[in-house]
Amino acid sequence: MSPRVGLDDARIMQAAASIANETGLQSVTLATLAKQLNVRPPSLYNHVNGLPEIRNKLTLLGLQGLQAVMHEAVSKQKQPESGAIPALAIAYAKYAIEHPGLYEATININAREHSEEIQQKAAELVDLVSNGLRPFLPSADEADLIHAVRGFRSLLHGYTSLILSGGFNMAVDRDESFLYMIRAYMAGIQRQSVL
Amino acid sequence: MSPRVGLDDARIMQAAASIANETGLQSVTLATLAKQLNVRPPSLYNHVNGLPEIRNKLTLLGLQGLQAVMHEAVSKQKQPESGAIPALAIAYAKYAIEHPGLYEATININAREHSEEIQQKAAELVDLVSNGLRPFLPSADEADLIHAVRGFRSLLHGYTSLILSGGFNMAVDRDESFLYMIRAYMAGIQRQSVL
DNA sequence: TAATAAAACTAATGGTATTAGTTTTCTGAA
DNA sequence: TTCAGAAAACTAATACCATTAGTTTTATTA
Structure with a gap:
């Protein structure tokens, strides 16, 4: 038996x-x-060890997957300073939409007790974005760079999360909207850092 | 008994x-x-009628609350064309953070079968943002306006959702980040619509 | 005041996670 | 090669959940 x-x-x-x-x-x-x-x-x-442990491990798997595709995206870039950010954005959204369950696990870090490993991976993701954004904002101070990273992350997560929740159903191409918002945001932060 | x-x-x-x-x-x-x-x-x-009905009603309550504070925010604006968007953004984030459970219900529309009422409220919210954005983008066509609305919503939802999930913990003021990203996005869409 | 409708209840079913204790299977040392 | 112990499966039981059926109590209103 x-x-x-x-x-x-x-x-x-x-x-x-x-x-x-x-x-x-x-x-x-x-x-x-x-x-x-x-x-x-x-x-x-x-x-x-039980369902909570499985959930934690799914979170880690999701973060690893996301980090991997984003790392690959920046590595493949020919002109490092120009195209890193759109490449990161596209890799992020593609991964999230192709792995909705793992992506959801990535976000739903129940506030309390992430493992060391999860903290670590999350930090790597922030660094990836941060490094991609820095050459774009040469005159920005640290606080402004953090603002810019947070905004970028908000845009990425908001877009993918709304798509995954069944949003954005009007007869307008979602991918175009995504590129539009990324371009707009980048133009905006660049202009702000110059002012 | x-x-x-x-x-x-x-x-x-x-x-x-x-x-x-x-x-x-x-x-x-x-x-x-x-x-x-x-x-x-x-x-x-x-x-x-059971737990699913309760969840649906929570979704509706959340949408109503969100719509109410956003409607109030635009009503109170003195200069309609300039400040509507930041006012909407602030009202949205404030409501979401003060009513995390109802806000969560607002998003988690399980793709299937929203009631008529929910569809209606959701559409009113989109209109509110759309009307706020239009004077800002006088030369934009319908598609670009939809792109702009989607980006704005992504930014709002991404920011609030990440805050509510326990994100953005570095020693930089979250509210400042929020204003930064809203300003940047607005500058960006305005510039895109001119090009 | 008596009949009926509404709102509470208890009891039962079937679904979860988890723990305890048991049996089977594999493996490694004599 | 065998056999003893560890590991991996199992069954059984507990506690919690939603939901349904059927019952009792309460309020209303004819």
């Missing part, structure tokens, strides 16, 4: 990510997970 | 809103609601 399916942490998290992306983060439960892995729910406790 | 507490739809939704704002939308359950109202969970079904 226990043919030892060969479960392990990695396979569990892979299944969790797949469920999250396909049917939503809220439907990652021990029940759905166990069913997909052909196992009874309590068996999962041999490999994982 | 049933002293008839005097429950009704309005009192239930008031309790639901209070729980949502104080301990999070996810902790609005029939159990917490019944406990707060000194009633057993099944009694709630005499007034309300």
Whole structure:
């Protein structure tokens, strides 16, 4: 009655990510997970500490994925100073929309107790944006750079989050709106830093 | 055994809103609601159709509240064309941060079946922003105006959502960041519409 | 005042997560 | 090669959730 399916942490998290992306983060439960892995729910406790731990690990997976595609995006840029920001923005939105469950996990850091690893990855993401923005705002002080990073992040998260919630349904191309807002924001911060 | 507490739809939704704002939308359950109202969970079904209906009503309450403060914000403006947008932005963020549970309900429109009323309120919100933005972009065509509205909404939702998720913790004033990003975005869209 | 409708209740069902305790299976050391 | 212990599955049980069915109490109103 226990043919030892060969479960392990990695396979569990892979299944969790797949469920999250396909049917939503809220439907990652021990029940759905166990069913997909052909196992009874309590068996999962041999490999994982419970649902909260699974959620935390999904957060980390999402941050890692996001960081990876954004890192790749800046690496591939030929002219580092000009195109880094749009490349970062496109990579961010693409990843979020293609991995809605992991992206949602990325945001829903329940305020309390992120692990060290999660803090670390989140900081790397901020640095990536910060470094991309800096050459654009040569005369900006540290506070203004932080303002600019926060605004950029707000724009990226707001756009993707609204798309994922089913927003922006009017008959106007969403991708064009995205490029429009990124261009506008960049033009705006550049102008502000000159003033 | 049933002293008839005097429950009704309005009192239930008031309790639901209070729980949502104080301990999070996810902790609005029939159990917490019944406990707060000194009633057993099944009694709630005499007034309300179940948890999904309560969630829908919270969405509507949130949209109504948001629309009300934004409407008030534009009404109070002396110079209609200049300051409407910052006033709308500030009203939006203030409401969202002061009513986190209702605001969350506002966004989490689970894609499927919003009621007519919800659709209506959501459209009124878009109009409010659209009308605020139009005098700013006199030479913009309809598509560009929609792009601009979407960007503005992305910025507002992204900022508030990240704040409510516990983000933006560095030692730089969040309100200043908010004003910075609004100013930058407005300067940017104005410049784009001229080009 | 008696009948009816409304609002509360209890009890039961089926779904969750989690814990405890048990059985099976694999592995590594004698 | 065997067998003892660890690991991984299991069953059973607890506690909590939403919801439904059926019952009792309360209020209204004819």
